[in-house]
Structures are given as structure tokens and as C-alpha cells.
Amino acid sequence: MRLSEELLAGTKRIAVWGTGYIGYSTMAAFASKGVRCLGTDIKKEIVDEINNGQIPIPNLEYWLGYDPTVYVRAGLIRTTTKWEDLMAESFPVHFICVPTESGDEPSTAALADVVRKIANYRNLPKPLLMIVESTLTPGTTDRLVLPELRKAGLKIGADVEVGVAPRRDWFGTSDKNLYNLPRVVGGTDPQTTERIIDVLKIVCNRVLPARDHRHAELVKSIENAYRHVEITLANQLSRAYPDLDMTEILELVGTKWNVGTYHPSLGCGGYCIPLSSKYVLNGTKNKSELSILQETIETDAEQPLIVADNIAHLGCKKVGILGLCYKGDLKVHVLSPTLSMCRHFRKLGIEVNVQDPYYSKEEIMNIAGVTTFTFPDDLDKFDAIIIVSGHRQYRTIPRDELVKRLRNVRIVLDNMEEIWAAYDLRRLGIPYYVTGEPGWLLTIEKEQITKSS
Helix, strand or coil, X not given: CCHHXXXXXXXXXXXXXXXXXXXXXXXXXXXXXXXXXEEECCCHHHHHHHHCCCCXXXXXXXXXXXXXXXXXXXXXXXXXXXXXXXXXXXXCEEEECCCCEECCEECCHHHHHHXXXXXXXXXXXXXXXXXXXXXXXXXXXXXXXXXXXXXXXXXXXXCEXXXXXXXXXXXXXXXXXXXXXXXXXXXXXXXXXXXXXXXXXXXXXXXXECCCHHHHHHHHHHHHHHHHHHHHHHXXXXXXXXXXXXXXXXXXXXXXXXXXXXXXXXXXXXXXXXXXXXXXHHCCXXXXXXXXXXXXXXXXXHHHHXXXXXXXXXXXXXXXXXXXXXXXXXXXXXXXXXXXXXXXXXXXXXXXEEECCCCCHHHHHHHHCCCCCCCCCCHHHCCEEEECCCCHHXXXXXXXXXXHHCCCCCEEEECCCCCCHHHCXXXXXXXXXXXXXXXXXXXXXXXXXXXXX
């Protein structure tokens, strides 16, 4: 009997390491097909939330297109802090969904911990199919995963089958999900690849086999590095032509059949795009051949600092930032431009506060090192308002009330999503700019930028 048939029949179950966006949605996807899943996480509060029928990720039911708590109540999804519970004969498939970054750098610490736990467990179910969904620096499987397994005396292909199947979902729209998007997979041998495909076809409409795990690892990093370069180019163009509407120009450029449409912004954020170029660079011995990626990393890191310097140049002394998240209605602050701007404003002696409906005041202080404020009541306390995250809550304030609270601001800067663009605030005397519009950045020479340490 094929592994997929055993999973669908309920005689076998799926184990998931890490229950964040990727791990939880993996469990939800398989559970929606009737497959029983057990996840493990080091954070007890997340484990308790899931087991109590709560969704630990804001708006996930919207992105998934269904309510995953139904499957928790049905017993198809369960989580535990005791990872040993996953090491049973009934769990022949293990998905690895742990973070592979620390701060603004790639990191294998969490992955290494999981691999060692599996490798050194005495009664390992055999053969165990290990599917790594986390984004990997190219070569990680050969440098870390396989050596750890072999060190424990395990035979690759017989005791443990290893493959890479990075996720491409976009948690911003329900159509770019696990089922609809093509899935690239690669095992250490063709048989392993076929077994992974057999399992993934339960929840994925189209699975594309790579030659092997090495090629599958590199696909995810390269596709995101492409976007990193193009997004950063959009920001450079906006800085090079500050008096032109670069948003309009790039929209027209994007009408060409083989060109994407990009929008100037405050800088990249999230797990994938900002780190992608570093993953690719860290995986090769020939870094000098990828100078464009190094330049992309430097320019992207510079963008929030240029924005902060522009705000300071206007004479603003108090800045309110709307959004700790890098994107609207996602609770993800990893590499958010807000973090760089907060550090830089404080270095410049400018008071900065952050508001985000998805984070408590304690979380904002611990993550960004600043205090929060009340939206919309406290908007009139600031010289400048920067909208980083396009949260729906920020669209709930009536125009007349908004205008009243913004009468004394020197600038309102909106990061791409045009939260208040429909209000035509400039006509009402409010200096409201969307990134990419003419004049959204002052002309500041690169040597004037004081980079944050």
C-alpha cells in the first residue's frame, strides 16, 4: 500500500516540527483531507492555543479559505511540546517547518536541533520520510542534515529518506495556496522523490520533481533572490528620479509581457525576500560572481535609513509608525522596515512610537524597543506618520476625523498600500505621500546617511 493511501485510511499519521505559518498550515491542509496530524513546538502557549481550538496566526482562516479549528475539534490536528510523541511507528512522515533565520541572517540552529533529535532517537520508525519545508541555504542538506543522520548510524534511503520541498504559499491571498501553486520537490534519490510526491499530492495539485535535493534547495532561494533584486531596483529608480512618479512608470513598464510590476517601498521585509540573497551567497564558494546580490542586500538595508533621514531633514521630532508587521494583516515582524527605522530614529535623537493591533505593548517594547500609542486617538501627537503595514484597522477612521487629527503633521508617508489615498488628503491640506510618488523622498546624497550599527 502506498504511503498516501495509509495516511488517507487513517492507519498512518503525519508529524510536523514547528507550528508557525508553515507548520500549522501544513497540518490544516492534510487534516482537511482527513489525514491525522501531530505537531510539536517549543512554545507552550502556541501548543495550548491550537489544542484549545484557537488559531495562533491572525487571519489564517481567510488565507486558507476555511476554518482549520474544525479539524482540531475533530481530532485530526493536535500539538504537543513533547517531541518524543512524534517518534512512533504510526508517524512515518515528518515535515520539518522550523525557522532557518535568526535576526537578519540565515541560521541552521533550529534545523540542527530537530535533525539531531530524530537521528539519535533509539526506536526510530523505519523508514522515516523526512520532508524539509523550511527554506535552506543551498548545500545545507549535504553539510548538516545527512552527516547528522549518518553520524547516528542511520542509512540514508533505508532508515531515513530525506527530501526538500520548500513552500511557496503567499499568506496574503487565498488563491496562492498550498493546493494551487506548483510545488518543487527533490529527494536524495529518485525513489525518495517519488515517495514525497505521493504524499504531497494529497494536498498539492501540481508537484514538480527536481533532479535531487541539491537542485530543490536552490530553487526557492533563487526565485526569491530574483524578486529581491527587482524590488530593490524599483527603490533605486525612485531615488534616482525623485521628481517623477515612479509608481506610474513601473506600472507602465509592467505592461510589457515579460516584465513584472514592482512598486517602490520602505524596504523589503518578512522571512523570504530579504534573506534570499544571503541564502544564495552563503551556499556558494564563488560569491564574487554574485556581486549584484551583495549590492541588493546593501541597498535594501539602506532604504529604511534613507526614509528616516528624510523625515529628520523635515525637522520632525516625534514620529508615529503604524505597523510593526512588514505587511498588512500578517503578524510577521521579521526584518520589517519598522525595526531599522526605529533604531535609526533613536540614534538621530528623534522620539518614535509604534502601533500595531496584532502586538501587545509588551511585545512592541521587546521587539522594537519603543512604546506604543493609541490609534486613532494619538495621531495628533506626531510630526510625522509612517504607515508601514496596510492593516485593515487603519482604514476604519472616517475622513473628517482623520483630517482633524493630522492637521499639524509635516508628512504622512504610506508604504505602497495607499491606505488613505481615497480621501485625497493633499487637497485638504495634509502632506500625504505614497512611496514612489513625486517628491516622496528628498534628495539626500548617500554619504550623508549615518548607518545604524
